[in-house]
Amino acid sequence: MPHAVPGASSPLLELAVELDREDARPLAAQLADALRHAATVGQLRDGDRLPSTRVLARHLAVSRTVTAAAYEQLHAEGWIVGRHGSGTYVTTRPPGTRTPVAAAERAEQPSEESAVVLTPGVPWAEGIDRAAWRRAWRAAADAPPDDTPARPGLAEYREAVVEHLLRHRGLVVGGLGVDNVLATGGTTSAVAELAFAVLPRGASVAVEEPGYQRAVGALRTAGMRVVPAPVDHAGLVVEDVPRGVQAVYCSPAHQYPIGGRLPAERRIALVERARAEGWLIVEDDYDGELRYDVAPLPVLASLAPDVVVHLGTTSKILTPTLGVGWMLAPREVSAAVLEHRARSGTSPAPAGQRVLVELARHGDLGRHLRRLRRELSQRRALVVERLGAAGIEVFGDQAGAHVVLPLPDADTERRVVDAGREHGLVLDGLRRHHAGPQRWFGLALGYAACSRDDLVRALPLVARSCGGR
Secondary structure, rough: OOEEOOOOOOOOOEEEEEOOOOOOOHHHHHHHHHHHHHHOOOOOOOOOEOOHHHHHHHOOOOHHHHHHHHHHHHHHHHHHHEEOOOOOEEEOOOOOOOOOOHHHHHHHHOOOOOOOOOOOOOOOOOHOHHHHHHHHHHHHHOOOOOOOOOOOOOHHHHHHHHHHHHHHHHOOOOOHHHHEEEEEEEHHHHHHHHHHHOOOOOOOEEEEEEEOOOHHHHHHHHOOOOEEEEEEEEEHHHOOOOOOOEHHHHHHOOOOOOOOOOOOHHHHHHHHHHHHHHOOOEEEOOOOEOOOOOOOOOOOHHOOOOEEEEEEOOOOOOOHHHHHHEEEHHHHHOOOOOOOHHOOOOOOOOHHHHHHHHHHOOOOOOHHHHHHHHHHHHHHHHHHHHHHHOOOOOOOEEEEEEEEEEEHHHHHHHHHHHHHOOOOOEEEHHHOOOOOOOOOOOEEEOOOOHHHHHHHHHHHHHHOOOOOO
């Protein structure tokens, strides 16, 4: 029977929960599944306060043991968190949404204008040449309005992507050429399309743990069963990928968030297992253009185009404003995605595609990437030098826009994040990057979002918060 579940202090929270006593699954498991689904699809939002286990049990007409067990499971998975003296709160949001912040918590956080953002996954947007940016938008606006959707993406955009992959990722797009490439709305959007179009509902997908939680959310929303695949300092541990999965999602060029680069022998082993066991490998190349020490290893798609779907995005190398990315996939996968788009009436928005075309056409994209690599390389060296001098360990490949500062346990991680907030710093603990029980503890420290002056001022505060000199 469906029950109305009011939040203990939130009149806005009224959720229908279906508990079937004829179901073989325990009631606690059913309740955990229902709340997890509600958080995934956005019925429960980050910051929503949940009722106590006692109140919830009374409204569902079940034992408090049932609600306590469900909360315990969700807490272990990172979906909810208990705050001493305050209650239990949802901590996860569906992909593509902004995080609402409870009023009491918002008052404790630095304002957006004054905060120094040191989180990963944020691009160096201040480095974009504003004159080139305006010129590209003006040129993009010269195109006449479209009267029909371009399901694969604009032809000129896909041609620009083929050239970009050749110049900046060393990937020769063979075979059908531009027809092998589809425009996407970004990585998370592409993962969702693959799940809906290619994988059977309920399929098991292995995702790096810790890893990119928006991909986890997109997969779960599409009805996939996400199973963790452990990583170490070199990236995905291939032999530990569970058997029986239909796909493996990984970031081999720069594992997110730990920062390792998957070595050649593991890449070969991954491809061999994929071919032997019928996997589809989803390669998230979110910042593969950003290496500072040596040329990156070839992308997996060049090694095994028959089993690899290669995903790229402009959100890390330029800005999320464009809202575009790309997918390079085997022919049957591309055909399934296009069929899904036609069936669902969706297609990637052309405006951002046109802007990227103009940036590439005039050489502005290449110039920006050269500036970006130079700037981020210098910032990384600064971070490693200053934190190392304070006795703080830093790890992660010489690539991308973040490093990892290891910490001994979850309590220390929370204290460091809280201390950073008190000093006007927005820090990111590794807890957020786990879909299950936390195994890695520390900070994923981004150095692209803030100015270099702010970074210099922030590093001593970070060092002291982490116990450095």
